[in-house]
Amino acid sequence: xxxxxxxxxxxxxxxxxxxxxxxxxxxxxxxxxxxxxxxxxxxxxxxxxxxxxxxxxxxxxxxxxxxxxxxxxxxxxxxxxxxxxxxxxxxxxxxxxxxxxxxxxxxxxxx
Amino acid sequence: xxxxxxxxxxxxxxxxxxxxxxxxxxxxxxxxxxxxxxxxxxxxxxxxxxxxxxxxxxxxxxxxxxxxxxxxxxxxxxxxxxxxxxxxxxxxxxxxxxxxxxxxxxxxxxxxxxxxxxxxxxxxxxxxxxxxxxxxxxxxxxxxxxxxxxxxxxxxxxxxxxxxxxxxxxxxxxxxxxxxxxxxxxxxxxxxxxxxxxxxxxxxxxxxxxxxxxxxxxxxxxxxxxxxxxxxxxxxxxxxx
Numbered sequence: 001x002x003x004x005x006x007x008x009x010x011x012x013x014x015x016x017x018x019x020x021x022x023x024x025x026x027x028x029x030x031x032x033x034x035x036x037x038x039x040x041x042x043x044x045x046x047x048x049x050x051x052x053x054x055x056x057x058x059x060x061x062x063x064x065x066x067x068x069x070x071x072x073x074x075x076x077x078x079x080x081x082x083x084x085x086x087x088x089x090x091x092x093x094x095x096x097x098x099x100x101x102x103x104x105x106x107x108x109x110x111x
Numbered sequence: 112x113x114x115x116x117x118x119x120x121x122x123x124x125x126x127x128x129x130x131x132x133x134x135x136x137x138x139x140x141x142x143x144x145x146x147x148x149x150x151x152x153x154x155x156x157x158x159x160x161x162x163x164x165x166x167x168x169x170x171x172x173x174x175x176x177x178x179x180x181x182x183x184x185x186x187x188x189x190x191x192x193x194x195x196x197x198x199x200x201x202x203x204x205x206x207x208x209x210x211x212x213x214x215x216x217x218x219x220x221x222x223x224x225x226x227x228x229x230x231x232x233x234x235x236x237x238x239x240x241x242x243x244x245x246x247x248x249x250x251x252x253x254x255x256x257x258x259x260x261x262x263x264x265x266x267x268x269x270x271x272x273x274x275x276x277x278x279x280x281x282x283x284x285x286x287x288x289x290x291x292x293x294x295x296x297x298x299x300x301x302x303x304x305x306x307x308x309x310x311x312x313x314x315x316x317x318x319x320x321x322x323x324x325x326x327x328x329x330x331x332x333x334x335x336x337x338x339x340x341x342x343x344x345x346x347x348x349x350x351x352x
Contacts, residue, residue, distance in 0.1 A: 027143075046171025049171075050178040073142065
């Protein structure tokens with residue numbers, strides 16, 4: 001039977017992968033910049049944090065506070081890292097997408 | 112911790128964000144926006160940096176509000192509360208219908224066609240009559256008898272429905288939505304079938320009475336277990352949302 005709770009939405013998927021890429025440096029500004037750099041997608045701060053909030057509630061990510069910095073008006077950065085269940089959700093999603101992609105002649109069509 | 116060498120983002124926009132965004136993310140959003148405001152200021156100047164800040168503030172507030180409104184509307188939490196309210200209301204109405212029909216002495220004070228409507232299975236039409244509410248509440252208060260609330264066939268149907276749903280659920284692991292749909296379907300099935308049968312059989316109210324009793328009692332017995340199971344299914348699903 002399908003495991004509904006481990007399904008990831010497209011944006012959730014993007015954010016989890018970006019956090020994974022950034023390792024210990026994943027905080028709001030870096031995540032937004034990385035998404036823009038890698039897939040040319042402009043993400044608003046609000047949309048990013050609404051999704052981060054949801055991912056934290058699902059226990060897919062966890063966060064820790066950094067030091068307050070003057071360029072942030074004295075506010076601290078919040079760094080995000082993937083939890084084991086976040087990693088499992090990513091692995092599950094990748095497995096399902098691989099199954100769906102398997103055997104499709106997309107490369108032939110594009111070339 | 113404020114450093115005078117860094118420019119100040121638009122004060123009004125900061126205040127609007129502070130007011131509109133939830134505490135869980137407000138601090139991080141304000142920090143990120145100020146950091147990016149400073150980067151924009153260095154790269155493109157004050158005007159572009161302010162434009163960036165205002166744009167992010169407005170878009171973020173709209174998006175965050177829309178996402179949160181959508182989440183709360185579609186969340187199982189709201190559905191849980193709705194299912195409790197609906198279940199409780201249906202239980203009370205069926206209790207009053209039983210109290211009314213068990214001690215009915217006539218249709219004085221009701222509209223002329225209520226007898227025909229009931230004989231055709233349109234039990235819900237009684238709910239639109241003020242006299243129904245008055246009589247049924249009085250009956251419930253003054254003539255309460257536990258034996259009045261037992262009907263064998265309806266009891267058998269309710270037991271079968273609960274067993275059937277439990278069996279299907281254990282064997283096929285159906286989703287919470289499908290379980291809830293099935294529960295309500297089994298609860299309302301006697302009403303649907305009974306109403307269709309009575310609509311086309313042209314019985315008198317005396318002949319239709321026993322069937323009407325089975326219909327109401329089936330709902331009466333099933334609605335609370337249905338509501339309870341729906342509540343449990345939704346709260347399990349709520350843990351993953």
